[in-house]
Amino acid sequence: MTEELRRELSEYVRKVQDTITTALAALDGQAFREDRWERPGGGGGITRILENGHVFEKAGVNTSVVFGELSEEFAPNLPGEGREFFATGVSLVLHPRSPMVPTTHANFRYIEKGDRAWLGGGADLTPYYLFEEDAVHFHRVFKRVCDYHDASWYPRFKSACDEYFWLRHRGEARGIGGIFFDELEPDDRGIAFWKDAADSFLESYEPIVERRRDEPFGDDERVHQLRRRSRYVEFNLLYDRGTVFGLRTGGRTESILMSLPPLVRHDYDIEPHPDSREARLLEVLRNPRDWIPQDESSPIAR
Amino acid sequence: MTEELRRELSEYVRKVQDTITTALAALDGQAFREDRWERPGGGGGITRILENGHVFEKAGVNTSVVFGELSEEFAPNLPGEGREFFATGVSLVLHPRSPMVPTTHANFRYIEKGDRAWLGGGADLTPYYLFEEDAVHFHRVFKRVCDYHDASWYPRFKSACDEYFWLRHRGEARGIGGIFFDELEPDDRGIAFWKDAADSFLESYEPIVERRRDEPFGDDERVHQLRRRSRYVEFNLLYDRGTVFGLRTGGRTESILMSLPPLVRHDYDIEPHPDSREARLLEVLRNPRDWIPQDESSPIAR
Numbered sequence: 001m002t003e004e005l006r007r008e009l010s011e012y013v014r015k016v017q018d019t020i021t022t023a024l025a026a027l028d029g030q031a032f033r034e035d036r037w038e039r040p041g042g043g044g045g046i047t048r049i050l051e052n053g054h055v056f057e058k059a060g061v062n063t064s065v066v067f068g069e070l071s072e073e074f075a076p077n078l079p080g081e082g083r084e085f086f087a088t089g090v091s092l093v094l095h096p097r098s099p100m101v102p103t104t105h106a107n108f109r110y111i112e113k114g115d116r117a118w119l120g121g122g123a124d125l126t127p128y129y130l131f132e133e134d135a136v137h138f139h140r141v142f143k144r145v146c147d148y149h150d151a152s153w154y155p156r157f158k159s160a161c162d163e164y165f166w167l168r169h170r171g172e173a174r175g176i177g178g179i180f181f182d183e184l185e186p187d188d189r190g191i192a193f194w195k196d197a198a199d200s201f202l203e204s205y206e207p208i209v210e211r212r213r214d215e216p217f218g219d220d221e222r223v224h225q226l227r228r229r230s231r232y233v234e235f236n237l238l239y240d241r242g243t244v245f246g247l248r249t250g251g252r253t254e255s256i257l258m259s260l261p262p263l264v265r266h267d268y269d270i271e272p273h274p275d276s277r278e279a280r281l282l283e284v285l286r287n288p289r290d291w292i293p294q295d296e297s298s299p300i301a302r
Numbered sequence: 303m304t305e306e307l308r309r310e311l312s313e314y315v316r317k318v319q320d321t322i323t324t325a326l327a328a329l330d331g332q333a334f335r336e337d338r339w340e341r342p343g344g345g346g347g348i349t350r351i352l353e354n355g356h357v358f359e360k361a362g363v364n365t366s367v368v369f370g371e372l373s374e375e376f377a378p379n380l381p382g383e384g385r386e387f388f389a390t391g392v393s394l395v396l397h398p399r400s401p402m403v404p405t406t407h408a409n410f411r412y413i414e415k416g417d418r419a420w421l422g423g424g425a426d427l428t429p430y431y432l433f434e435e436d437a438v439h440f441h442r443v444f445k446r447v448c449d450y451h452d453a454s455w456y457p458r459f460k461s462a463c464d465e466y467f468w469l470r471h472r473g474e475a476r477g478i479g480g481i482f483f484d485e486l487e488p489d490d491r492g493i494a495f496w497k498d499a500a501d502s503f504l505e506s507y508e509p510i511v512e513r514r515r516d517e518p519f520g521d522d523e524r525v526h527q528l529r530r531r532s533r534y535v536e537f538n539l540l541y542d543r544g545t546v547f548g549l550r551t552g553g554r555t556e557s558i559l560m561s562l563p564p565l566v567r568h569d570y571d572i573e574p575h576p577d578s579r580e581a582r583l584l585e586v587l588r589n590p591r592d593w594i595p596q597d598e599s600s601p602i603a604r
Contacts, residue, residue, distance in 0.1 A: 035571070049570050058570070169549045230562070237539035238549075247471045247540075260532070260568035267564065268351050268360070269337070269556040 002112070005186065006086060009110040010065045013090035014046070016108070016198045017063045020092065021048050023202050024061070027209060028053040032061065037252045042068035047255040051262070055213055057097040060258035063090045066249065070113070074248045079183060082114030085249075089121070090198065091242065093259040094205075099225035100215035102127035102134065102175070103232065104205050105259070107242060108198040110186065119194045120182040123201055124161055125208075126175030126232060128225045130281045132291075134208045135176045139291040141204040142179045142197065144298040149193040157181045162288040167235055172285040174235045178204075224278050227270055229261035236260060304414070307488065308388060311412040312367045315392035316348070318410070318500045319365045322394065323350050325504050326363070329511060330355040334363065339554045344370035349557040353564070357515055359399040362560035365392045368551065372415070376550045381485060384416030387551075391423070392500065393544065395561040396507075401527035402517035404429035404436065404477070405534065406507050407561070409544060410500040412488065421496045422484040425503055426463055427510075428477030428534060430527045432583045434593075436510045437478045441593040443506040444481045444499065446600040451495040459483045464590040469537055474587040476537045480506075526580050529572055531563035538562060 021032045030053040038044035045064030050056050067086040075083040089109030096103065106123035125138045139158070146154035161180035165173055179197070184190045236243050236259050246256035272278030323334045332355040340346035347366030352358050369388040377385040391411030398405065408425035427440045441460070448456035463482035467475055481499070486492045538545050538561050548558035574580030 051570060058568075060570070169555045226565075233535060233566075233568075234539060234559070237536060253471045254571045257536070257568065258570055262568060263528075264535075264566045264568065265564060266360075266535075266559065266562035266566065268353060268362070268560055 002117070005110075005117075005191075006065075006088065006112075009191075010063075010088040012195060012198070013063045013088055013108065016090045016201075017046065017048065017061055019199075020090075020202060021061050023206065024056070024059060024094070025050065027206060028055045028059070030054060030056075032059070035255075037255065039064075039066050039068075039250055039252070041250050042066060045252065045255060047252070047258065049258060053097075055096055055098075055101065055209060057095050058258075058262040059092075059094045060255075061090070061092040062255050062258065064088065064251065064255070066251065070249060075113075078111070078113045079118070080112075080114035080116030084112075084114060086112040087249075091259075092201075095229075095261045096209070096213075098213060098215065099128040099217050099221040100212040101209055102212075103229075103261070106198075106201050108194055109242075110194075117186050118182070119184040119186050119190050121194060121197065122157065122161055122164075122178060122180035123197070123204060124165055124175055124178035124180070125205075126228075127281065128228050129221070129277055130176070130284055131208075131212065134211070135289075135291050137207060138176075138178060138204050140298075141200050143292055143296075145193065145196045145200050146179065147298040148196065149189055153181070153193070154179065158290075165235065167231060167239070169238075170231070170234075172231070172282065173288050174231060174285075176284060176291070177288060223265065224272075226263060226265040227267055228281075229264045230266045232261050233264055233266075304419070307412075307419075307493075308367075308390065308414075311493075312365075312390040314497060314500070315365045315390055315410065318392045318503075319348065319350065319363055321501075322392075322504060323363050325508065326358070326361060326396070327352065329508060330357045330361070332356060332358075334361070337557075339557065341366075341368050341370075341552055341554070343552050344368065347554065347557060349554070349560065351560060355399075357398055357400075357403065357511060359397050360560075360564040361394075361396045362557075363392070363394040364557050364560065366390065366553065366557070368553065372551060377415075380413070380415045381420070382414075382416035382418030386414075386416060388414040389551075393561075394503075397531075397563045398511070398515075400515060400517065401430040401519050401523040402514040403511055404514075405531075405563070408500075408503050410496055411544075412496075419488050420484070421486040421488050421492050423496060423499065424459065424463055424466075424480060424482035425499070425506060426467055426477055426480035426482070427507075428530075429583065430530050431523070431579055432478070432586055433510075433514065436513070437591075437593050439509060440478075440480060440506050442600075443502050445594055445598075447495065447498045447502050448481065449600040450498065451491055455483070455495070456481070460592075467537065469533060469541070471540075472533070472536075474533070474584065475590050476533060476587075478586060478593070479590060525567065526574075528565060528567040529569055530583075531566045532568045534563050535566055535568075 032048040043066035091107040103126040108121035143154040157179035334350040345368035393409040405428040410423035445456040459481035
C-alpha cells in the first residue's frame with residue numbers, strides 16, 4: 001500500500017513537472033534545461049531551469065524523491081516517531097523579468113516519517129504591482145479546487161497561506177497569498193485534492209502572464225521590483241521550512257536555492273511615496289485581504 | 303560595578319563608531335548619514351549609513367544599547383539563567399563597489415544575560431579576488447592584538463572565525479577569515495583586548511582599500527562580485543547568530559539587515575573556469591588557510 005502510494009505520487013509529480021515545463025517553455029519561447037542529481041543518502045531529483053528567457057528571468061521547476069534517515073538533531077522538527085523518512089514532491093518558483101508580471105511559487109509534496117504520512121503544498125502569488133483582478137483570478141482557481149473536495153478547506157488553507165508567508169520582522173506578507181496546506185491525510189479525498197491542485201497551477205497563473213507580459217514599464221518599476229525581491233530572499237532564507245528541510249536533509253543546494261530571485265537590491269530603509277502604486281501594494285501586503293466574498297460559490301462543473 | 307561597566311563599554315562603542323565613520327568618510331569622499339532609533343522594550347541605537355559612495359557601494363556602522371527581557375522562547379539560546387539582558391556593541395559591514403576591494407565585517411559587543419556577562423566580537427575579510435598580501439596583512443594586525451594579551455588567543459580566535467563563517471550547505475567559508483571570539487570574560491585583560499581589537503580595525507582594512515581601489519576591473523569581475531555576494535546573503539540570513547539575535551530581540555530591522563550587499567545575483571549552479579582567478583579564490587574558501595606562520599612573533603611595541 002505505502003510502496004504503491006509512493007510510486008503513484010512520485011510518478012504524478014513527474015507528470016506535473018512535464019506538463020508545467022512544456023507549457024511554460026511555450027509561453028516563454030525558450031526551453032528549460034535539465035539537471036539530474038542523486039542524493040548520497042538515498043534518492044535524487046530532476047531540476048529544470050530556464051534563465052534569461054523572454055518572459056522569465058529565472059524559472060525553476062523541480063521534482064525529487066528522497067528517502068533514508070533524518071539526523072537525530074533534525075528529526076524532532078517533523079511529526080511522527082522515528083527517523084526513517086520518504087519525501088517526494090514538485091516545487092516551482094517563477095521570477096518573470098517584467099515587474100508587471102507577478103512571481104509565483106507552488107509546491108506539492110508527500111512525506112512519510114516514522115509512523116506518519118501526510119500531504120502538503122500550496123500555491124501563492126507575489127506581485128510587484130497590484131492588479132486586483134489577477135489576485136482574484138488566482139484565488140478563485142484554488143478556491144474552486146478546494147470547494148470541490150471540502151467547503152471548509154479554502155478559508156482554512158487561505159488563512160494558513162497568509163500566516164505561513166508572513167515576514168514577522170517586517171510585519172508584511174511575501175505576496176497576496178493563495179493556499180497552503182500541510183499534514184493533510186493521504187486518503188482518497190486528500191490525494192484527489194492534491195492532484196487537482198497541482199493540475200490547476202497553469203490555469204491559475206498563465207492567464208495573468210498573458211494579460212501582463214506586454215504592460216509597459218521603466219527603470220523605476222524595475223528598481224522597485226529588485227527591491228521587493230529582497231523580501232523574497234529574506235523570507236526564503238529566514239523562514240521557509242522547505243528550504244531548511246532541503247538543506248538539512250542533504251538535498252542539492254543549487255536545486256533548493258534556485259528559488260532565489262536572479263537579481264536583487266538590498267537598499268536601506270526604502271518606503272514608497274504615499275499614494276503611489278508601490279504604496280498600494282505595500283498596504284495590501286501589510287493588511288492581507290480576502291480576495292473572494294466568503295459566500296461566493298464555486299462552479300462544480302469542471 | 304556592572305552599571306559602571308555598561309556605561310564604559312557603551313560609551314566606548316560610540317567612540318569607535320565616531321572614529322571609524324570619520325576615517326571611512328574621508329577615505330570615500332562621501333559622508334555617512336545617521337538614523338537614531340529607539341527600541342520599544344528598552345534602549346536603542348545609532349545607525350550610520352553611506353550608500354553609492356566613491357569607494358563604498360553600501361557601508362553601515364551601527365551602535366546599539368538594548369536591554370529588557372528576552373522572550374521565553376529565545377532566552378535559552380544564550381548562556382546564563384533568567385531572561386533579563388543588556389547588550390551594547392558596534393557592528394560594521396562595508397561593501398565596496400570595486401570587486402578588487404574586499405568586503406569586511408567587524409563587531410564588538412558586550413552582553414549580560416541573567417547571571418552571566420561576556421564580551422564577543424571579531425573581524426573578518428571577504429575578498430572577491432584573492433591578494434595574498436591583503437589576507438596576510440589583515441590577519442597580522444589582529445594576531446598582534448591577540449598576542450599582546452594572550453599568546454593562545456590568535457590561533458583559537460582564528461579557528462573560531464573559520465568555523466563560524468562556514469556555509470555548511472556549500473562546504474565553503476564566507477571569506478578568508480580573521481578572528482572571532484565569544485563568551486570572553488569581561489575582566490581587565492578581556493576588556494583591554496576588546497578595546498584594542500576595536501581600535502585596530504582601521505589599521506587592518508584601510509591599507510587594503512588604498513592598495514586596491516584603483517585596480518582596473520570590467521564587467522566579468524563585476525558579475526563575479528555580484529554572484530559571490532549571494533553567499534554573503536546566504537550566510538547572514540541562514541546562519542548568522544547576530545542577525546537572528548537582533549531580529550528576535552526586537553532590534554531595528556533596517557539596521558540589522560543593512561549588512562546585506564546592495565546588489566546581488568543569485569545565478570544557478572555557477573562554477574568558475576579551472577585555473578581562473580575566480581577558481582583560485584574558491585579553492586581558498588573551500589580549504590581555509592593559515593595566513594601567518596604559527597611561530598611568527600608579533601612586535602610587542604605598539
